[in-house]
Amino acid sequence: MEVEQIREGKAMLSLTTRRIAFFLGSGVSIPAGIPTTRNITEQVLSGEGVMRNTDGNYYFGKSLYDHMGIPDECVPRVVKFLNRIKVEIDLYYSNDTGRFTNYEDLYYITSQIYDSELGEYDNPVVQSFIDKILPNICSLLIKDDSKMREEWKLHELAREAKNYILCVVWKMLNKKPNCIDHLNSIKDACMDDQLSNIDIFTLNHDTILEQCLSQSGIQVIDGFGKPRNDVRYWDPELFDTETCKVKLFKLHGSVNWFIFRSNSGDRENESRGIPLNSNFWHTKSPQGQMQRPVNGQPMLLIGTFNKMLQYISGIYFELHHLFYRHFRHTQHLAVCGYGFGDKGINTRILEWVYLSPDKRILLIHPDPEKLKNSARGAISKRWDELINQKKLTILQKKIEETTWQDIRDSLLKVE
Numbered sequence: 377m378e379v380e381q382i383r384e385g386k387a388m389l390s391l392t393t394r395r396i397a398f399f400l401g402s403g404v405s406i407p408a409g410i411p412t413t414r415n416i417t418e419q420v421l422s423g424e425g426v427m428r429n430t431d432g433n434y435y436f437g438k439s440l441y442d443h444m445g446i447p448d449e450c451v452p453r454v455v456k457f458l459n460r461i462k463v464e465i466d467l468y469y470s471n472d473t474g475r476f477t478n479y480e481d482l483y484y485i486t487s488q489i490y491d492s493e494l495g496e497y498d499n500p501v502v503q504s505f506i507d508k509i510l511p512n513i514c515s516l517l518i519k520d521d522s523k524m525r526e527e528w529k530l531h532e533l534a535r536e537a538k539n540y541i542l543c544v545v546w547k548m549l550n551k552k553p554n555c556i557d558h559l560n561s562i563k564d565a566c567m568d569d570q571l572s573n574i575d576i577f578t579l580n581h582d583t584i585l586e587q588c589l590s591q592s593g594i595q596v597i598d599g600f601g602k603p604r605n606d607v608r609y610w611d612p613e614l615f616d617t618e619t620c621k622v623k624l625f626k627l628h629g630s631v632n633w634f635i636f637r638s639n640s641g642d643r644e645n646e647s648r649g650i651p652l653n654s655n656f657w658h659t660k661s662p663q664g665q666m667q668r669p670v671n672g673q674p675m676l677l678i679g680t681f682n683k684m685l686q687y688i689s690g691i692y693f694e695l696h697h698l699f700y701r702h703f704r705h706t707q708h709l710a711v712c713g714y715g716f717g718d719k720g721i722n723t724r725i726l727e728w729v730y731l732s733p734d735k736r737i738l739l740i741h742p743d744p745e746k747l748k749n750s751a752r753g754a755i756s757k758r759w760d761e762l763i764n765q766k767k768l769t770i771l772q773k774k775i776e777e778t779t780w781q782d783i784r785d786s787l788l789k790v791e
Contacts, residue, residue, distance in 0.1 A: 394707035396571060396787070398562060399725070400578040400585070403713030407776045408584045409554035417478045420544050421462065423455035431672050434543035453516050454540045457533055460512050461485050464505065474750065479541055484679040486537045493531035497685075506530070539673075546674055549582045550631040556588040558776035565780045566594045566622045574621060575702050579628045579714065579721070581676050589622070598624040599695070600650050605660040607636070610648035612694045615702070623702065627695055627721070628683070629675040636667045646670065648691055684720040703728055708787050712740040712775050716751035726754060729767050737762070738786050740771045740778055 406412055411419075419426075427439045428450040439448040465477040465485065485505075492502040510530075517528045566574055566589060578585065589596050597620040600608040610633075615623055626633075630650075637646050638661050651659050661667045677683045677692065687696045703724065716722055729735045741747050748759045762768035771778065771786045 395573040395575060395702075395705050396565065396708045396710070397575040397577060397703065397706040398565075399709055399711045399714055400576065400580060401712070401714030402580055403715070404559065404775050405553075405580055405582050405584045405713070407558035407774075408556060410551065410582055410584065411548045413478050413480070414476065416545055416548050417476075417482075419548060420479045420482065420541055421455065421459055423451045426451050426540075426544060428540075432539065433672050434540050434547075436547060450536060451540070453528075453533070454537045457513055457516055457537055458482050458486070458541075460509050464509065479545065480678060480680050483538060483541045484682050486534050486541070487679055487682045490531055490534035490538060493529075493534065542673060542676055542678055545581070545678060546631055546676060551582075553584050553587065556584060556591065559585060559588045561775065561778045561780045561783055563588055563592050563594065565783065567592065568780065572621065575623050575625065575706060577625045577627060577699060577703070579718065580626070581629060581631050581674075583630065583632060586624070589624075594622060595620055596622045596624050598626070599698075603652055604662040605664065606652045607649040607659050607662075608652065609662070610691060612698060615698055625695055625699055625702070627692070627699060628677040629692070631674050631676070633675040633691075634669040634673075635671075635675060636661070637670050638665045638667045640665070648675070680717075681719060683718065687720055700724070704731065707734055708736050708738065710738045710740060710783055710787075712778075715747060716755040719752055719754070722752055722754045726758070729762070735767065736787065737768045738771060738783065739768060740773060740775060740783070742772060742774045742777075744770045744772060 402410075402413065425436050426434050427437050427448045428434050429440065434451070461482055462477050465481050469475050469477065488497075488499060488502050489506060491497040492499055492506070513533075516533060517530065519527045562576070562585070565571065576585070586596070586598070597614055597618050599610055599612055599614055601611045601614060602608065632650050634649060634651065634656055635646055636649055636659065645661075647661070649659075653659065656669050657672065659667055659669075675691065677686055686692050706728070709725070709728070714721075725737070729737055739747075748756055751759070759768070763770075769786055769789065771782060773782065
């Protein structure tokens with residue numbers, strides 16, 4: 377008995393002298409009642425109940441001219457455009473059993489069309505795609521006598537489609553959770569006095585995790601400072617200068633992050649912030665000047681391979697640089713709710729796990745075989761190898777069924 381206690385103490389000491397990190401995807405928010413990828417995709421493709429406002433954004437509600445019997449001009453046009461693109465994506469993935477076209481795929485293709493039409497990124501293949509679908513969408517570009525707008529250009533339609541998808545995603549994810557108890561395992565880890573450093577990397581746009589930790593009184597460094605005129609502003613140096621056990625890195629942005637610009641300023645006066653007031657249209661800068669949110673939209677990375685282009689610019693460059701630096705010092709990574717679908721993130725995880733023999737991944741998932749088959753090739757092809765090398769361990773549970781003790785015990789088994 378005494379020998380076992382000594383061994384357990386050594387194992388515990390070995391774990392607690394290292395960092396532990398969580399990597400989270402959208403799956404951890406589903407138990408809170410947050411819409412799934414499929415739910416959002418169905419809404420995007422139907423357009424039901426969505427209208428375009430005069431501020432250029434899309435909202436759930438009736439058309440502005442509904443009282444006059446005039447339907448929304450933009451939503452039906454954009455929906456038809458996206459459904460035509462979906463036909464081509466479905467065809468491409470027709471042999472991939474179980475895969476469905478989602479809003480991220482639609483955003484990616486739409487972005488490619490937009491960038492190609494404006495000459496932002498050279499891609500000769502895109503023109504062939506445009507030529508193929510043009511006969512089916514040309515009617516969407518021609519003025520209809522019943523409509524108020526003049527003719528559309530293709531890049532305008534693609535831009536509108538991107539805007540539409542982002543707004544639908546934003547509105548559907550920006551909701552109050554039904555519950556937060558399913559995250560108790562992460563909350564309890566953050567409250568464990570035997571752990572000294574916890575880094576949480578997440579791809580989620582929603583704020584479920586922040587609400588869970590805040591309600592438990594857990595202090596978190598998320599890169600945004602103390603409020604100034606009811607806005608918390610981005611300051612990446614906080615990750616290194618502030619002493620705090622728990623650090624949160626939202627690598628794909630958030631429904632409450634906005635780019636602000638003073639009413640009298642230009643891009644040089646822009647700042648990134650989280651407004652504490654729900655009326656994000658009317659906030660003041662630290663100097664007391666009135667400011668507005670650029671485009672009236674939050675900062676969200678949406679799409680598939682196009683996201684990696686954003687990883688090298690602006691706040692995302694800073695976040696991914698921080699991700700790289702902090703991740704390197706982690707010995708144990710608990711992954712939950714992530715489908716290994718982001719090629720850039722997968723590359724970073726694989727580079728990390730092979731840095732040294734003692735790097736370990738704990739995957740929390742109820743159906744690991746299904747996840748293995750749906751993951752991108754870089755992960756799925758190395759899956760068995762990682763397990764055989766004891767670099768990947770499976771905890772076959774749902775997040776709501778998992779406790780911090782389960783995670784701790786699973787990590788200690790591979791010490």
